[in-house]
Amino acid sequence: MHYSEELYQQTREEMSRLKSELKAFNKSRAELTDPAEKEAAKQKGRELQQQYDEVAHRFNELKQYREWSASAGREFLYAGDK
Numbered sequence: 748m749h750y751s752e753e754l755y756q757q758t759r760e761e762m763s764r765l766k767s768e769l770k771a772f773n774k775s776r777a778e779l780t781d782p783a784e785k786e787a788a789k790q791k792g793r794e795l796q797q798q799y800d801e802v803a804h805r806f807n808e809l810k811q812y813r814e815w816s817a818s819a820g821r822e823f824l825y826a827g828d829k
Contacts, residue, residue, distance in 0.1 A: 765795065
């Protein structure tokens with residue numbers, strides 16, 4: 748995966764947006780009474796959750812790379828001091 752600060756920020760914003768959307772959707776889904784509507788909403792909820800999980804996984808990979816990169820950069824700085 749190619750890392751850039753811009754990609755990290757975009758993924759973070761997308762994850763936040765999906766989390767808010769999923770939360771609002773689940774709240775509105777709780778108010779449904781028709782069984783057919785409930786089932787359709789349940790399926791859409793699964794799809795939203797899957798999208799969120801995929802973006803969260805990608806974000807965590809980017810975050811780990813970002814942290815590793817910062818750590819490696821510090822090691823190179825300290826290695827030069829010796």
